[in-house]
Amino acid sequence: MTALALALSLLLLVIATALRAGGASLVSTPRADALHDAAEGSDRAATVAEILDDRSRIQPAIGMVHSATLVAAVLPAGWALAVDMDGFPLAVALTGLGVAVILVGDLLPRSVGRRSPRTLAYRLAPILKRAVAIGGRASNFLLEEEDAEEEIEQDAQDREEIELISSVLDFSDTIVREVMVPRTDMVTIRENDVSDLAVDVVVEHGYSRLPVTGEGFDDIRGIIYAKDLLRFLDEGTAPEAVSNLMRPAYFVPETKRVSDLLSDMQSGKVHIAVVVDEFGGTAGIVTIEDLIEELVGEIVDEHDTEEAMVEVADDGSLLVDARMAVEELSELVGVELPDEGWDTVGGLVLGLAGRVPHEAETFEVEGVVLTATRVQGRRIAQVSVTPPSK
Structure with a gap:
């Protein structure tokens, strides 16, 4: 079954490669040349000339079919890898699979196609004609007329297709502070504790590595x-x-980019890093698993428990984990909330209060009512959110 899945992925990758190379060759072919070759009796040149009659359809249509085929090619191979792997090895394998698919199914055939105008377009004319037909119908069904007009620009379409596929690997703008475990959630052990106690802490919390503290965090x-x-x-x-x-x-500093940190940790064979702020204090910790999850999504192992970041209360308000990003809450309630000076909802409430609020204390910003429903010491754990009335 695994061999069949890999064979299916390979077949779909070949089709995606042909679509990308043929599409690049097609848009580089002057229609006048295709008409000239068609007049000399080339049926495939006639097909290419017919497709080029409406250049505005080519990039959106072929791009949609190509992207769908490329995504479909990843799924069977990803399933096959998941059968034999799990955890960190699976994440690394999926990342390698993504890189290989982008190179083989997109970047390399694009270059080959542009170097071979007409030749590849003529050879692949039948499959390109079908792709334009299928992609055109799908575009008309999924996109509004205004969005479809924006998709017409050839260069913009090329960039959008690359970004769509490579976004899973492109996280260079994210900094460590956004993915770290904050110091308030850290589990540590003191340097003068004995090994038996350390074993108990590891078993209780399920962590394979623990920071060791001296006088404090x-x-x-x-x-x-x-x-x-x-x-x-x-x-x-x-x-x-x-x-x-x-x-x-x-x-590592909290402002370091996660892409740079991942490279450093891989080369240094480091699995966990202590994150420090600008004053040298401990801001949190970050593991290589946290960085990989930025690439491929949440990795759930036997020690992880599912915790809902948002719950709907009986009165219709939202009970939000204070660690939720302000940007995510803004999208959830449909209101642009201020995020300068803080990253999380808990930070927003602290900023509005100017101090650690009491439980049940309420604040309002941009019509959104925020209530600190659970405060643990100096840390806000949960916030009730009431969106503005329509």
């Missing part, structure tokens, strides 16, 4: 690995101080 001394604890237990020796088993910590 802003004094990270190292990282303790669960596998080092297990190796120590296997030896059957007496409990040891965590400070004797920990490894050096890897520190």
Whole structure:
């Protein structure tokens, strides 16, 4: 079954490659040349001339069919990989699959097609004609007339197609602060604790690596690995101080781009980094899994539990996890909420209050009513959101 799925992916990738190369060759072919060759008896040149009669349809139509075929090519192969892998190896394999599909199914055939105008267009004329017909009907069905006119621009269509497929890999604008686990959610262990206690913490929370603190969160001394604890237990020796088993910590600024950090962590074989703010204090931690999830989406393992970021209360208001991004809440309620100076809904409420609010304390911004429904110490955990009345 796995071999059949891979064969299907390969077939669809070949079709997508042909569509991309043929489409690039087609738009580089002057219609006058096609008409001339058709007059000399070339049936395929006549087909190309017919397609080129309305150039505005070519890019949106072929682009839609090509994109759909490329996505369809990834699915069977992705399923086949998921059968044999899970966790981090699966994420890496899916990332490699995405890169290969973009190169083989889009970028390389585009270059080949532009270097071979007419030749490839004539050879692939039948499949290109069908693609234009299918894509044209789909475009008319899915797009409004105004959107369809915007899709006409040839160069813009090329860029949109690349961005659509490569967006899963392009996360260069995201900084570490946006994906890290904040210090309020960190689970740590002190350097003078013994190994037995460290094992209990690992088992209780399900983490394979824990930051080791000295005098507090802003004094990270190292990282303790669960596998080092297990190796120590296997030896059957007496409990040891965590400070004797920990490894050096890897520190990164919270403004570092996640794309750069992923590259650094991969090359340095580092799995967890301590994030520091501009004052040198600990802002949080980030793992290589957090970075991979920015590429491929949430990776759920046996220790993860599903936590809803938004719940609908009985009165119709929204109960929102305070860690939700302000941008996401803005999209949810249909109102542009201020996000300068903070990233999360909890940060927005703190900014409006100017202090740590009390539970049930209410604030209003842009017609949206925000209520701190759960406050844990100096941290807001949950916020009730009432959108503006229509």
